[in-house]
Amino acid sequence: MTPKRKKRLIIILALVFGAGLAVGLTMFALSQNINLFYSTSQIANNEAPVGKRMRMGGMVVDGSVKRASDTLRVSFGLTDYESEVTVVFSGILPDLFREGQGIIAQGKLDENGVFQADEVLAKHDENYMPPEIAETMKKRQEAQQ
Amino acid sequence: MIAELGGFSLILALFLSVVLAIVPLSGTITGNEIWMNYAKPLATGQFLFVLVSFLCLGYAFVVDDFSVAYVANHSNSQMPMQYKISAIWGGHEGSLLLWALILSGWTIAVAIFSNSLPLDMLARVLSVMGMVAIGFILFMLMTSSPFERYLPNFPLDGGDLNPLLQDFGLIVHPPMLYMGYVGFSVAFAFAIAALLSGQLDAAWARWSRPWTNVAWAFLGMGITLGSWWAYYELGWGGWWFWDPVENASLMPWLVGTALVHSLAVTEKRGVFKSWTVLLAIMAFSLSLLGTFLVRSGVLTSVHAFATDPERGLFILVLLAITIGGSLILYAIKAPNVRSESSFSWLSRETLLLINNVFLTVMAMTVLLGTLYPLLIDALGQGKISVGPPYFNAVFVPIMGLMSVALGLSVVARWRNTSLEMVRQRLWKPAVGSLLIAAVFPFVYGDGFDFSVFFGMAISLWVIFTVGLEFVWKFRHSANIGKRLSQLSMSYYGMLLAHLGVAVTAIGVTLVSVYSQERDIRMAPGDKIEVVGYEFEFQGSQRVKGPNYLADQGQIVVRLDNEELTRLKPEKRQYNVQRNMMTEADIDAGLFRDLYVALGEPLGGGAWAVRVHYKPYVRWLWLGGLMMTLGGLLTVTDKRYRKKVINGKGEKYA
Known part of the structure; x- marks a missing residue:
């Protein structure tokens, strides 16, 4: 060489x-x-692992937002119009968090089937629906027909 | 009528860019000088017609012509004038028009400031830029014209601009960013022109360099402004989110940084030519990819305000033509390129090559993290997102290695450097930076912290080596003032930009580790202490803005029981879109920011309040500003104004 x-x-x-x-x-x-993305139905059907970081998307259920009186702890229901999962979050929610609005929660699922979120994302557009949710809902509609 | 004029003007601009793309280039093939000479007037005409089109859209905004759909969707009669004007680029169609305007602006700038360029080279460069313009203007006319009308029933008032965008940040961030994105089209055009002519030499690098540096500087400024805007406007104190769209601007910047360095080597030493060309193609392709990612809506992101599959497809085709075409040309022409000099293992060339590899690897890892969710989705493997920990895990170590190489390359000489010399000159900065970095977390914080040690060590290393190199320049000079004026502007620009890297790194390190963030419930009269500062919430009151209503909080900040400042964060509701918007209030300082924002009302006058203490956060953007100024300074160098008589370039030792 x-x-x-x-x-x-x-x-x-x-x-x-x-x-x-x-x-x-x-x-x-x-x-x-x-972070894998799960729909609320998948979580309600125990298809998601407990204690692993993930994202869950859905629409905030009307009348489900409950605040603690002394801390920033808040709980609300999230739905894909099929199954509902309770989300617990401690902190300041984004400006566009509203009942009936599509959001994504990031965090872990605990043993009781409650989603412990450490981050809640809402998009700055009131007509916005996370593409993941739009797709899940479209699938449901097709399945129903 | 004015809107139709704008659309018509755009069509004329398209016509001119088609001629620009064909005629001068054909002239270079047939040797027809008259055809080549058409390049300048065509570039001028193209610019004027795009400008007219842009002004027409601006006029429609200023006079509130809501029969134009784009104006109706992005403006409102109540909006302050400066936002009506910046709303021109507040949406998809208008920002494309701004893009086209900047592109034709760069084209005419090349045409004007090109006295040193041989005619055939100029013709090729302008033709290639004409081709890019065809792509973009066609894209606008076919899928996203800003001049379409709502007729006959147009709305009486507009739908308002997204409140987040009604801000100084939006006035300046997109134009700066686009100046950078589109500016790389000049580097791209020079590279393609050089490939077409086969004249890949030092002269080519010298022509291309100032343009590339300016584009790089603007892109850096755009990213810096975007980060600053996100920090104060999104209301949660973050300055970088690894959002796909941020990544889309970071990737061309990283590759552009590699290109700036590689061009320097090509100009000075006549090596790395094919690599430089490849980087120029990559930088522009990544700019186009950025556009695709933002405009097609394939990725979930704050910026994806316009989503339309047809547009995505168009840009994808454009991207395929650009990358495919230029890579084929590269494959045909690049093997003929020969290096004009050689260099040893330890030399500035080698170190800059290492820097290039690191920068490219960083860009590729960011690309992977950004596109991975798309790939997994396309393969039907489920929906995922890649979180910031991934980007931090791959970015930070490479950044550290690169900073080490940065210090070495500043000191190393071209061609060959002796290990002895490197050891002699660098042991002091090495030991010094390690020692100070090790002590720093004990003095500033309350114990050792590896992140702080790491970040400070690499930052100080860069500052010390750059500083010592500067002092070294004076070792033989008795007259310091004279020596100062002898050093070139490029040299000062280089120093400033590298110090900027260190300043940004210090900011990133300290704000990431030592930030204190409290999100708490505060009733009127409640107090909280953060890092010695006492924040007292005194309740909120209603205030009325030009086009919004707001709850304005009153927070008194005290240091050692003395009132320091009063912060008035707002929660705004805009009249038209009914969106809630957080307007943080910040007490800014060189060494720390106090950041407060209102969350949501909790009843009984209490609010959820965000109170942040952000040390050294300004350094992040200060460093970005220094890099930008450094990049711009290099362009003022005398040697770029010299007329090149012999296009073949000089000889090398």
Whole structure:
């Protein structure tokens, strides 16, 4: 092997090794940090794991928002018009959180089937419905027909 | 009538860009100088017609012409004048028109400031930019014209602009960002022109460099402004969310940063040519991808206010043509490119190559995280989202490694650097930054914190190495003033931008670790203490704005029992859209921000209140500003104003 080729081989091996390492670490980081999306029906039917971080989307049930009198603890029902799940959240809700509005809650499901949210997302558009919810609802409608 | 004039003007602009794309380029193939000479007047004409079109839309906004659908949907007669004007780019159609205006603006700028360019090169560059303009103007005319009318029954008043966008941030953020996005089309056009001509040399790099630096500077400014806007306007004190649309602007910036450095090597040393061309293609493609992600609505995001599959498809086709076409051209032409000099393992070239690899890897990991949910969805594997921990986990370590390389490359010499020299000059900054970073968390915080150590170490390392390099320049000079004026503007720009990196890194580190955030219920008279500051809530009152009603909270802030300031955060309800909007109030400072926002009324005069203490948060944006200024400073360098007589460039040792 000429010195020049040897040098090239080293460069290529280093590149392959570096790229492999980068891809490996990235995929590991990715697999640790993805949040699966569940509909309220899936959660009500026990299709979702308990204690794992996930997202749940649905419409806030009318008249279900209850606030604690001394803290920022709030609970509300979330529905995809089929099954309802209770969400508990402690903190400030986004401006567009309203009954009847589509929202996404991020957090964990506890043993009692209550969703412990650490983040509530609502979009800045009153007609907005998370695409995930729109799709779930469309599927329901098709199934009913 | 004015709106129709705008639409008609846009069609004429399209016609001119078609001619611009074909005639000068054909001229370069047949050697017809007259055809090549058409490039400048065509670029001028295209700009004027897009400008007329833009002004027509502006006029429709100013006079409240609600028969124009776009105006009716994005404006209202009660809106203050400055927001009526900025509402031109407050929605999808209008922001595309702004895009086209900036594109034709860049085109005419190239035509005007190109006295040093050979005629054939200029013709090619302007033709390529004409092609890009065809794509965008056609896109607007076919799928999203801002001039469509509601006739015959148009609304009496408009539907108002989203309250979030009625803000100074919206006036400046999109134009800056677009200046950057679209500016990369110039770098792209130069790269394609160079590939077409086969003239990939140092002269090409010198022509392309100032344009690329300016585009990069604007993009950085746009991102910085966006982050600042999100911080004070979204009402929860965050400054970066790893939102897909933020990522869409970050990716071209990262690749653009690599391009800026790679162009420097190509200009100075005549190496990395094909890589530089590839980066230019990538930077512009990522800008287009950003547009696709924002405008097609495939991703869930705060910015995805217009969603339409037809538009998404159009941009996807445009993207495919751009990337496919330029990569085919690259595949044909790039193998003929030869390096003009060599360099050793330890040299500035190698270190800048490493920096390029890191930046590209960062851009790719962000791309992966952004597109992964789409991919999984397309494969029918369920709905997922990728959270900020992923981005932090991949971004932070690479950023650290890159900062180490940054310090080394500032000190290293071109071609070859001795290990001895590097060791001699760098052991002090290395030891110094590690020591100070290790002590810092004990002094500033209350114990060791690895994140703080890591962030401070890399920031200080960059500051020390850049500072020492600057001082090193004076080692032989008795007359400091004379030496200061000898150093080039590019050099000062380089120093400033690199210090900006460190300043941003310090801001990110300290605000992430030492922020104090309290979300609590406060009744009138309630007090809370955060990091020594006492916040007393004194209740709220109703106030009336030009087009909204608000509850305004009164919060007195005291430090050591002395009143420091009164903060008045608002909860606004806009008259037309009936949306609630949080308007935070901030006591800003170089070393800390006090940030309060109202959550929701809890009955009995009590409110949910957000009280945040944000140390060094301003440094984040200050660093961004320094990078921008640094980028702009390099362009004022004398050597870019020299006329190049021999287009072949110089010889290299």
